[in-house]
Amino acid sequence: MNTTEQSCCPPRPTRRGLLRGAALAGGIAVAGSTVVTMSAAPAAAARSRASSVLVVLSLRGAADGLSLVVPHGDPAYYAARRTIALPADRLIARDGFFGMHPAMAPLLPLWESGRLAAVHATGLPMPNRSHFSAMEQLEDADPGSAERVGWLNRLIGAQPGATALEGLALGSSIPTSLLGPEPVMSFPDVDVVRIGGADGSPKRVQSLTTQWRNASTPMATAFRTAMSSVTDLSPAKAEPDNYPRYPQGELGNALASVARTLRADIGVSAVTVDSGNWDMHTGVGQADRGWMNRNATELSGCIAAFFADLGHVADRVTLVTISEFGRRVKENSTGGLDHGWGNVMLVAGAGVRGGQYYGKWTPLxxxxxxDVPVTTDYRSVLAEIVAARTTASTSAVFPGFKRERVGVMVGQ
Structure with a gap:
């Protein structure tokens, strides 16, 4: 990573911050590098497999949707971006108005097979150019609520059989979207899931279990859940690791762990993964070089490898990308882009009506x-996925929100 890419976007929450936030959920426990948050009530019995899985891939730092999916049919795009605009003849999956960055070529098989789509001009109802505030608002998805409960936590709670294995955050902390009363967990890599301390021997596990068996505090409940979750994750650790198939880096490592976990069929139904840094105030670059080219290459290569790696569970997994906001239309004086509003969302996998671009476009x-004007509230895209792929009520997941039809999901 070069010096133009340093510390632009907000840092990920620390574990200390996680402990403060998770206190609202009732309790937390840490077993090795595995973090579990849960309510004071014991979790229900685990489901043997999830009928559908939603993977939310967050492009942290505010990705430029106009570079990922280019509106080559809007002349203002080229007028506003004299040095960083992507030539129309270099774009892939091009129709009469849109086309994808050439570095997204690994995604062409998904696009051409109807398993990848893009929804443009999506975002928050009103502009919010603060990373922290926009991320919080995006992941709560419940404007005006005083409760710090994320939409994915509500999704888990709106379906039967919630356990600590249903909600999974790949990383060292749990994002706002998963915080709340339902039990969830996080780890940076499935291979490091273990009981902490000098060793994870059966004798030590038995001792810890005895110590916490009869305690009735929220912390004790969370600790028992963490212990059982580490055991329940054993099938995922036994799955083969196909990491060399992924581009090297944190995103590839994270998605490889997700694929192994999902192939183990242990009941995971909602997953979050972070990709960053996308806060490109300088050095966006052009089609074959620069910061955007590197990020788009990694992103597309990792998503393509992920779906190839899923094997028998691929027909149950839907992935959606999201970013806290987009970038301005006009490039700045340093070949970068400042904080904007509207953005693009990619939707891939099960139930997607792919090979198409969606959204209403306002001339730039x-x-x-x-800014890129927002014409589709991002919650409409998420709610359509929820309605198409889960048994949850969209009104429970997105309180007070009336979704509009996007058309990106089959049957919606």
């Missing part, structure tokens, strides 16, 4: 402060 302006 070329002034320095021009």
């Amino acid at each position: 302006a070329t002034t320095l402060d021009a």
